[in-house]
Amino acid sequence: MNLRSTPREPDGPALAEGPARRSATQARQAVFSAVLDVSGSTRRIAGELSRLKTSKPGIAGRHADLFIPFVDYGVQQLRWIDAELAAVTRLSNTASEVDDPDMQLALLRLTGPRLEAAMLGSILLAVWLDFLHLSDVVLQQCPYYSVERLFRQMDRLQMMLKPAMTALASLEPGQVEATATDLPALIGHLTGDFAATREAVRVAAEQFEKMLVVKDLIEMLTTASAMKVALLRLPPAAPATLGVGLVVGSNGVMMGTQMVVSAEWVEMVRQLVRAGVLSIPVVSAAVRIHAGQVMMSESDQELPRGVRDALGDGPEVRGMRVTDRAGAGMAESPQHHVLPREQREWFEKRGFTGEMSIDQFCVKMERASHEAIHGGGDWRLGRTWAGEWNRMIMEALHEAEAEAGRMLTRNEILKLVAKRMKDYGLPMNFTPWRGQ
Known part of the structure; x- marks a missing residue:
């Protein structure tokens, strides 16, 4: 990484400032990279939400009054996520203008709850988009599937998502980290609901003897599922293996295989953890969601071994387990x-x-x-x-x-x-x- 050189006086204090300034610069670059990561996901989601609002005879068809509000809910969540990403960018730009490197890092840490909320919110929103896609396909291709039943399912799922989305939008660090801890289990549950709904559609098709439609329908439903890409966008790069990972099987259920993520993504997360911008609970949740159900059941207090190896098990990582924002007694100080x-x-x-x-x-x-x-x-x-x-x-x-x-x-x-x-x-x- 090429860093812009900074003029310095040749005395001791100035020399000591060098590593601190490099750390601040690296942290700032990592924050910008994270914003680009999440922005890539939100731009894709925004495009899909716009398409769904004009999807006839799907969501925007005969039953638009029932299903368009679900799309609007996604748009509302996207709005606050994009607003927080913009705030993170402004804070990062402000940090770059500050002379003192320690103050730069302090300002970058202020982006933490906003960046964490946006990262986790974009993952939840991508999952919500999965269900919107599923509804769109069902409404277009499955007139024999009960519209009332589909509406009730979507309404129930929205009620499940709302508490987590509300907690993330609050930006309260304790609520964000508590949501992060619960998020892998929630997404695992939603994945099961997705598979169950798709199976119910298949059974309905068979009952109505639409066998010629079934094959194409199941393929469409599989394509509609973005569960397998409901992750942070990963730039192309030489891969670094972190351990078991996420794929969606033919029955729509997450299964563990090997996952590779970019070396740049690993380095970005490492820098953000070391700088104190991202907390361990949030990083752990993101990795478990990437890795699927195999790792969702692991201890909430420990990062999976492959992730610890990738991030480095140095004092920065170990210390944050004890002194993160929701650390023991900190909320009462x-x-x-x-x-x-x-x-x-x-x-x-x-x-x-x-x-x-x-x-x-x-x-x-x-x-x-x-x-x-x-x-x-x-x-x-x-x-x-x-x-x-x-x-x-x-x-x-x-x-x-x-x-x-x-x-x-x-x-x-x-x-x-x-x-x-x-x-x-x-x-x-x-x-x-x-x-x-």
Whole structure:
């Protein structure tokens, strides 16, 4: 990989910054690659949803009033997924403009819940597209199959998908990771439903003695199934074997065989895990879905051996099993606003809005440390201490603006904040404010 060289001073601190800057650059490139991966899937899904809305005499035929809402549901989910991918891109671009490499990585970690939700959401949406394709074929080719029965099945399946989609769209890290943990089992169940529906259609065809249609129909249903490609798009490259994998058998059931994925995909995931952008539960879920039912039953706490070998079983991977976003006790730790809440309007005037809101820049701390940084338990008394965080950071920012003779830019503020965070020993790992 060719990385753009960055001018550096020949002293110790600058030299030490080299690896950190390379890590930030590699992580940023991995985030962009992941966005392209998921975008490839969403573009395909968007095209298919548009086609289905005009599919006559299928979904858009005589029973359009019943089945078009199912397509519209897919369009609604696609909308939030694409919005999160756009937000990830904007955050990544912002990170690329920040000088401090640790702050760059911290901003990239902010993309994590959005990227994870989009990745998992696109997988679920691809499965939903499978069922829309199935319904479209049945409505076109199977007048002897009960429309009411098909509608009830689709309605039931949508109810099954909704909780997971809602949790992912919330972007709450705990909900995203909990959904990731449950997702392989859900997709396994949906795969069984897909096979059962296809078998019911075949039986209905036989009962109505449509044997000449049956052969072509079953072939169409097999082609309609995108279960075998309801995965992250993999770019062409020299393969690296990860272990057992996913195919769809003649009866529509997932079966384990050997799967190969690109070396680039493995490297992308490795970089995102090491940078703390993707969590182990999400990576594990994606791999289990790739690998099919054989691996869906493995322990949720451990990655399959082939995946550990591919990602590397170093301290980054091992540590994240313990200290991921839903780590023990982390949800109850106090959150410290690095950018003071009482100065929200001041920061908003300088560009801290939307996904760059000050509520995105919180760090989890032990309660004692959080109180100490604010000068003790009484925050009003704490403000009288010159070293109290909020007082210190605002004085530093006001002084910098006075010296510059203008408003500071967002990136100038982040550079100054990064320095103060290092001085105070604050972790450069932001989490969104949860209203504690």
